[in-house]
Amino acid sequence: MNVITVGLDLAKSVFHVVCFNEHFKEVKKRMLRRSQVLQFFTQLPPCRVGMEACAGSNY
Numbered sequence: 001m002n003v004i005t006v007g008l009d010l011a012k013s014v015f016h017v018v019c020f021n022e023h024f025k026e027v028k029k030r031m032l033r034r035s036q037v038l039q040f041f042t043q044l045p046p047c048r049v050g051m052e053a054c055a056g057s058n059y
């Protein structure tokens with residue numbers, strides 16, 4: 001699995017992550033708690049991350 005782009009939806013306590021390969025096909029989709037986000041990203045290779053935030057993400 002070659003992840004090159006990650007979409008991250010920021011929220012108060014639950015984050016949604018979608019990973020795409022070089023052909024922009026979805027290869028991984030996860031729902032993470034705040035405490036799991038750092039561990040998830042340390043396991044990925046260097047990649048581009050796009051973030052989207054809702055009104056409650058500034059918590």
